[in-house]
Amino acid sequence: MIKAERQNLILEYLTKDKKVLLDQISKILKVSEDTVRRDIKELSDKGLLRAVRGGAVHRSPIPLHFKERQYIDVEHKQIIAGKVLDYIKPDMVVLIDSGTSALAAVANLPKDIALTVVTNSFPVASVLEDHPKIEVLFMGGRLNKTAFSTSGFETIEAIRNIRADICLLGICSIDLNWGVTGADYEDSLIKKVMVETSKYIIALSTSDKLGTSESFYICAANRLDVIITEADPAEVDLTAYSQAGIEIR
Amino acid sequence: MIKAERQNLILEYLTKDKKVLLDQISKILKVSEDTVRRDIKELSDKGLLRAVRGGAVHRSPIPLHFKERQYIDVEHKQIIAGKVLDYIKPDMVVLIDSGTSALAAVANLPKDIALTVVTNSFPVASVLEDHPKIEVLFMGGRLNKTAFSTSGFETIEAIRNIRADICLLGICSIDLNWGVTGADYEDSLIKKVMVETSKYIIALSTSDKLGTSESFYICAANRLDVIITEADPAEVDLTAYSQAGIEIR
């Protein structure tokens, strides 16, 4: 077990559990607590987490390094991606935000579909490399090196010039009272503008995010047209959502 | 087992296992750990992986499909990159176009320099991942999937909003009569606007491109401040260029 690997794992545990404890990591990875502490120190210096007494937690607005996140929850994301495909028809203009769920959806698009994809996410653009019939419009702006996406004024201006047929919103918290909310300010701003300018909104979420809320408001729940989760809709109580006019898949 | 074959295998193991270990590869391929280490060093210089103590891990989530072109003329580009560094000072705003020479220059920047880099090239942005003090502004536009850069109206508009201290122009043909010219229309347009809006222009070229011309005009030769080539300036006839007020390195 080499240092780089260990640090990757620490970041994975962090995204999964929202926190890591020194003794927990020390036991799992079978190294001394000192080593874990030093690893956390290094990661903290890179800005990838916040070291606290006893372990580490998320550094609030900054999303974790994409590298670490893309392998998490792969099965769930595959399921979500499959359901998304029903909504994507040839020649649509699809607006896609950053986030690994949307990325999974894009990665599962058929190779020969003709689309225009508008995105601010490097990985999304990159995955479309071998889809010859998909034209990609990339929205510029300040580059966020951890999420590999752009944000800020230029990005928002670029979105305002687009009126997409469909918008794929990466995982967010959804609550019928509080609406759709996000944990990262810059990212939530982007999502907000995307929702404003798109005709049809598909939110990608996980069933455990239904009924929860975060700090930054994106839009009212009934602004969403569809919510796609990894769960079987037959097994969740959806009456409240359908009453609000939202389809759940 | 030839070197190139070995290095390809290393990259394969890397994509499969997300990491490679020196002793593991050394045993599998039956070469010494030193050789593996040198291989990893080379691959790391090309930006294809990240060398860490004990082995290597992925560099970034963005598969640099740039691979093919990156192999070409590596030594020359390293030389060029070294010379470029003399012109980059802390806190400058540096405009960088797509192209592997500029990429090589960027990849060789010191890890802790503070800069603002403005670019339309994915690989350039991607290579700056581990330079925490470099802010990256990415210029949006239509994505060119072969060069992995953006171009078109939006990109040009974005450039017009920047007044960079220095512009690094990727390899072009330079002729004292015909000026600076490029072979690709869209790309030449971008370069043209970059030259118009930047204070100081550094052209990266190879000595065999001096005195040649391509189809699309970028700017007059004397608009360039410096031409950097891989050759020793003492061994080329530069009188004509210096008379035009161009420094050659």
Place this chain on the structure above:
DNA sequence: TGTTTATTTGCAATATATTGCAAATATTAT
């Protein structure tokens, strides 16, 4: 073909990094 030249590879000596331990210090909770 045979000879020369350059590159690649492995080895050994040396330098540097990583890790776990223990003592000293700081922090938190009661």
Place this chain on the structure above:
DNA sequence: ATAATATTTGCAATATATTGCAAATAAACA
């Protein structure tokens, strides 16, 4: 304030990197 717990620091053992060099191999050339 006191005890319990976490962090920092220095140190030694071990693992890994770097460097120069020589042997092996491949490439270039007559």
